[in-house]
Amino acid sequence: MTSVLLRTITNDEIETFWRDGVVCLRKVVNPDLLRSMEAPLAALFDTSEVADLSAMGDAIAKSGNDVQRGDVPLTGRGRFFAGVDHWREHDQFHFFACDSPMPEIAGAIMRSSTVRLWEDSVLAKEPGTIERTAWHQDLAYFHVEGNKVCTMWCPLDNVTSESGAVKFVAGSHLWPDVYQPNLFISSMVIPGTNGPAIPDIDAMEQSNECSVISFNTEPGDVTVHHGRTIHGAGPNTTQGFRRAISLRYCGDDTTYFTRAGAPLKAHHRHIVDGNPLHEDDCPTVWLAS
Ligand SMILES: O=C(O)CCC(=O)C(=O)O
Known part of the structure; x- marks a missing residue:
């Protein structure tokens, strides 16, 4: 299997990311790399190691609260x-997040050394999952501040x-607020968190106040x-x-910034607001040569 970058990231792609807040990179890694993650996943x-968000949704619905569901029989x-931090326990997830071409792609896109x-x-x-993924911003869940923060969403199918392609609000990375984070399948916010309520994106889209984009993707995109x-x-x-694996990377300008109520990780032992991220918490996975 080739686990090198299949092609260079173009300036156009980098500019698209910074203009729209999202870019779809076509045929950028070997699909076999994604296939190699099917069994570990x-x-x-x-x-x-993973949470059943559908069961959580049932519990939320039972308590009379909002669950975001589609029209599926x-x-x-x-x-x-959904689960996080599999790279810490599983070699193949470690390889995918740290040693595959993904970190280099993140460096190119974020223009980060x-x-x-x-x-x-x-x-x-x-198949037949009724839960939607509620509108949210990733930064609201991370104890980080900075402009060079990205998520790479890597489909295995x-x-x-x-089937649930991710939808992005074009240009919303330039909006001034970091909104209060939610429970991912519900508009209910995470208890103890702060921030303004996320706008009603569906209504905004209907009235052409924002533009929502998504991409049909294949393994390798x-x-x-x-x-x-x-x-x-x-x-x-x-x-x-x-199925997808998301990789969340931070670049040059990121520092710790505590967000009250957002999830804390046991291995993040060096969070001091204003300090650069610590190697033991967030390993360096790519350096510009
Ligand atoms: O896969 C999904 O449904 C949501 C993806 C997402 O929110 C993310 O990767 O940040």
Whole structure:
């Protein structure tokens, strides 16, 4: 398997990222790299290393609160699994996040001479998963401040809007606020967090106050979005899986910035507001030569 960058990242792609807050890089890595992650990802299903967000959604709905769901028949219903930090325990996830071409791509796109790993994350919607991914910004979940923060969303399947392609609000990385983070499948906010409420993106889109873009993707394509870009995803109404691994990287200008109530990681032991990220917390995974 070739695990090198298949082609250079163009200036046009870099400028698209900084203008729209997202870019889709076509055929940038070998699809075999993504195929090599299918078994490691499948091994996480039904373990304590991933959360069943569909079960969480059922509990939220039972308590009378909002769950964001699409119009998918409940028969043969699939589950939405999500997990983070698999790179710490599993060699193949470590390779994917730290030693594959992904960090170099992040460095090129962010125009950063250093790339550090914040986390990896698996996001798998089984066939017939009704849960949407609620609109959110990644930065609201990270104890980080800076402009060079990105997420690379790496699909393991062919993904369309019917199967839950991620949708991005173009240019929203330039909006002034970091909005209060939510429970990912619900507009309910994470208790103890702060920030203004996220605008009603669906209503804004209807009234042409914002533009929402998404991409049909195949394994080997990667979308890269800015840490402040508002994004979400639909249900998976198809008979196939919609599996992805998201890699979240920080660049040169990032420093720690505590966000009250946002998830803390046991291995992040050096969070001091204003300090650069610490090697033990967020390893350097790429340096410009
Ligand atoms: O895969 C999804 O449904 C959402 C992806 C996402 O929010 C992310 O990768 O930051």
